[in-house]
Amino acid sequence: MKIKIVGNLTPEVGVSEKYTVEKVKEAFDTKPVTIVPEQPDSEIKWNIYVKDAKVWRLANVKEKKGQSVTYKFSEISSKAKDVAMIVEAYGKETLIHIKPQPTSNPKITSIELLNVLKKIPTRKFAYGDSIIARVHCVGMELLPIVVTLWENDGDKQKLKTTNLKIDTQKKFVRRGFADVKFYLNPMHVNLANSKVDKGESDEGKYHEYYVTAEILGKEESRKATLDTHVANPDYVEKKLIVKNEIATKPVMEVINSKMMVDLSNSQSWWPFKEDNCGGKYCIKKGDKNELIREINIRLAGFGGNVPTDEFTERTERMIKQFQRDYMKVPETGKICGNVLNAIDEFCFKWNEQIAEYTCLCKNLNSVTDKCSGFGKGRYNGVYKTATQIERYHNYERPGIHRSLLWGVSSLRFYLSKQSIYKYLWKTAGYRCWDHNNSVPRKTTNHMGKAVDIQFSKNGITIQGKRQSNLSLLNEINDNFFAKFLNAKYQWIDGKNNFSIEPIGMNEGQTWSWIHLDVREFDNEYLDDKYFVKNQEQVSNGSIVELGEKLGFSNTCMCEDVRNNSKNERVDPKVLKTSSNGKQFIRDWEHFKSNLYNDDSEDRNCTIGYGNLVHLGPCDGSESQEFKNGITESRALELFESRLVEFERAVQRDITVPLYQFEFDALVSILFNCGASFFAKGKAPQLHKHLLNKQYEKAAKEFLDITSGGIGGLVKRRKAENNMFLNNIYDSTH
Template sequence: MSKRGVSKISGNSSPKVGEATTYSITEWYPATPSAQRNASGVTWELFKKRTNGSFTTTNIKKTGSGTFTFGEVAQRNTYRLEAYLYEPEGSGPTCIEINPQPVAIPRINKVELQYVDDSPGTVFSYTEKMRARAQCVNLAGQKLKFSLWEDDAAGDGHNANNLLIETKEATVNSSGVAVAEFLLTRALMQKAMQGETDPQKLEFYVTVEYFSNRKHATDNVNVNNPLSVPPTKPQPRPQQPSNNSQPAQPSQPSPNSNVPPRAQGSPAAEKPQSQKEEKGIVDTVTDWWNNLELWDWGESSGTIKPTQPPTQQPAGGRAVSVVEGSSVKIQNCGEKYCIKKGDKSELIREINIRLAGFGGNVPTDEFTERTENMIKQFQKDYMKVPENGKVCGNVLRAIDEFQNKFTIDFTEAKCKCGKCTGFGDGSNKGKYLKGNIEAYHKYEYPGIHRSLLSSLRSVKFYLSKDGRYSFNKISSGYRCRFHAEYLKKPTTNHMGKALDLHFNDKNGRTREVSDMETIRKDIFNKYLGAKWDWKERSIFNLESTRVGATTWVHYDVREFDSVYLEEKFFVKDITSLNGKSMVALALELGFTNTCSCMGGGTAKAKEKDTTKKDNKYKWSHSEFGNLIAMKESNDNYNICNQTKGGLKVIYNVKVTEFTIKEIQKNKRIEMFLLWVDIN
């Protein structure tokens, strides 16, 4: 079938950090219907290049919009942007590799207000701390001035002037972020100084300013101990003309002006006056602008209400930790916000899917005893932290790390029939080879089960941890009704519910039955909780050597209850398998406090994906080689597989394996690619 959808995109491969860059569709595949050639239906997805050279999704997707703005931290990374109508192709002209470039002009991109638990906020209590967060570009290591001031508008029955409450300095970190904390009790104290003993709602602003690479004045010397600094004496703002909304010019103002000069060519020179300037806020050091020029500013507003309950800082306090070269705040909630046994949510379902290979589990949304044991195993084996069976931010981040470290090759998992698109066509739902049990269900599921693929990551991890073997490849994934193996012997496990796997020993691909037995016992039985030959329900099941899996490992999810075999659990590509990051999903579902907790510490796993594919192609493992072996073994499939282990005697026929080059060199057989010595 001819390709449809986007065939080519264009745009800047070296965008400037902090500047919005728009990418566009330039060509469609000819087979794309005219009605579908609509940019509003196109998905734009951003992938990030990892240390192993592979690209994995950032979970940043936009539908209908190809405009992206890269933050300062992005300039250290390489990205791939892809546009698609149906599924990402992973390479070619539908992709652009992007290397964000640092900007020459420092900017303050955004100012936002946060509660003490780092969640965004606009309404605060007089008795709590507020965090002001400035997102910047090209300002790492520079100091910003944060000003908290009251917007005491006329008509509220209060002083008509707007008053400065407090100023702070904060340094921009390597991620382009600066944060200042304000104790809002100061605003209450200021009201008391004005004679108000029962203040009502107070509107306020935080203005953040950067001044031409020079340290700017502030009356707060000890930023970390604001209570040690006497409250700033309020300064009245002179009334401003109502039409004073034009951008200030970078000319030097008069000595009595409340508006600082603006540097030529700066972002501030292109902006109108800030609310702080427009209201005439005067700093305590009246001549602070004498040697400085305003380069850029940003603002955000909020409200303080006496009836607003204060946000509680999570138990355990906050500590500073270094993550990927930047200083970030972490905390320990003392298990107050941890997800635990008895809880229920879609986040828990994702945990049960992504960690299914740690003891075995089904994709339920309930935190069961199996979930608790699974988390403990993950904490003990992968994270190497004390196991408590509960989930907080450190576990969520470790799951994301684990998922990115051990990837899945979907090209190996696709059906090789040459007729379907790789994962069947959804035929035969509710139809069975015999009876009406799942083992004989002919339904071609829409992909491969996520729990199965996720558990394969655990197989790779434990192989790396064990050290004796490594993963080779998925030798057989999806097999639809047109696949040669199905036509030869109809079985339905591989219609999305099973994987056959090859493994390596120290010398390359191993076909030894004893090695397969060891891998099943020491990896699948021990760590995945897999059982044998479909005798137990709702767990991974292995096919034993006795039943037929001789030189490979077969395991599947066919014994899962039907509720865990719904279509939503089957996927066709790595993006759908990975989904959103656990942290992003948790925040989306409201688990903000959970994400902030790093109690127990971060993951310390050193194991890596040791997948080593056998690139030496041997003709005897091709379809042609299998046909010859089938003929020589009287069409006995299991006997046929035994011929792949080296020198074997089958039905009095000695089969010796050679590569094509070896046989050509030997010149004993010119017409056939097999050397058979008949005893």
């Protein structure tokens, strides 16, 4: 007697399918076959295994039991190399291979509420905790969703106005899901308690929170979780004595288990958790591990680095440059959770496409035996001269060096911050020996270690063998390659650095492109493992997930206090507008591709996200770029560059400590009212209260800045007031 699994071998992701184990009579078996099990369902066990690369892993958290079970396959399973379903029944074991199919119906399938360790919570959430909302989707890879945390006082689907919107975030779906972190801010206790249901005297022992998720722009796609109960710290029950539990998570404050709190005679209490670890879990100079190696690769373009597993002085400088230029936060030179998340964001936005580096032999008819894109692995250890250095090494490396790829990513990032020079395309990535011999050419830099890049200046392509190109290329080298990547010119002092081929009109020089390579890396950093030939290997997965796999869960959770809105107020000079703050301002300003006159008394000429073109109405004197209209991408560039003016104005005119959300609210006001709003005394009471640290009084003054009660300004000031007081970024209007 054998057993077999009956069910769909090609299920659609996100759709439940039934699978049954049955007995099969063999030719020599004279016993009658019955489908009725001869053993309890609890002894029939099902498991799913997924093959990633060359490794099989158990995919299900808990095995299923019974003669028949149902499975719903996720988006990530459709991208696996193989999926196997295994059942143990009647003393035998069998398996089938499943090939989940992509869905033609993009949708959100479910939402999980997890603790900060991304595990199913084993206790109720408390104020001071963070909730991870994991939104599972199908058919939505790299598409945006909107996820919102609510305090429930009404109907979830209709979202009655009695419900409190706590926080809204936009995330992109990756590998079939998106994780969104929400903080249960103790400052929201009073807000939750202010909303009492009809017929009740108070909010009760627990506050109910839930999460909704919807496809961006498609409210009808909204899904909601069940309520999760959060203890109300202000709830008082007569003669109630509460014994505090020891916090078991490493990021929670540990409370003495013998400490007793009498809530009937005390102020409200809750176990307040700070996401900042005080440096305890941060990775810093002197540390050594594989996570550091991966970070040294991905941030190689921020000052230059090699793929070592050591946190060196170069690594510290690299992290500081990344914090300063990309994250826009104070430079600590340490790796904490917000740095890891920022690296993931950087990798997602600026990931190089390996297909753009494939060998040029594909374009040559004279090459009949073309390589697969990255050479044929020939001539390892063979040198052109007796001097065995990489310059003369004939080896066709097995792909493109990852540090080179991420160096180009950083270059593109820096170029995006200005509008004069533009990155156009790569004129050469890989060049195998067959391509070399057809030219002919003898150099081997392009066998996985180099790339040639074409640029433009003010919209004009730098091309052709012209003397006038050289000054332009030298400008690009000085202002980008040397300044940000620390690339060394003509391989001078190039050991373990990026190098630039000499710029000039002679053979072996570049006259319309710039050549970047890693030829001068030590041999240990030119190991085959650093060369890749497919897209998945370029990014090598999420840096946060890698950190968790390597045992750095605490590091992944911690956040630098100076970039954290949930800790003590800080000097505004160390603050920058948060991503939530930027989105809030953009939502109020709205994107307009063409010139328009704003709603101010002077009807100022404006474009994009409230970008001032000039004072007074549009009159035809505007630049041709603006007359033609601009893209949203260009509008975002203008927004980012203009935002700095208002951040500096807050830092100049407000000399008292602020929370991040207070800073964001003030930047929003100045963006709307002008950078000199405080300096010119246009809101003297607001300014006075702030300087006296009377924050609540200052917030009330927001409501008077409405130009006589203009409807849109009344709504915006209320939203800014709510942000300033309650850390709620609500831009709906």
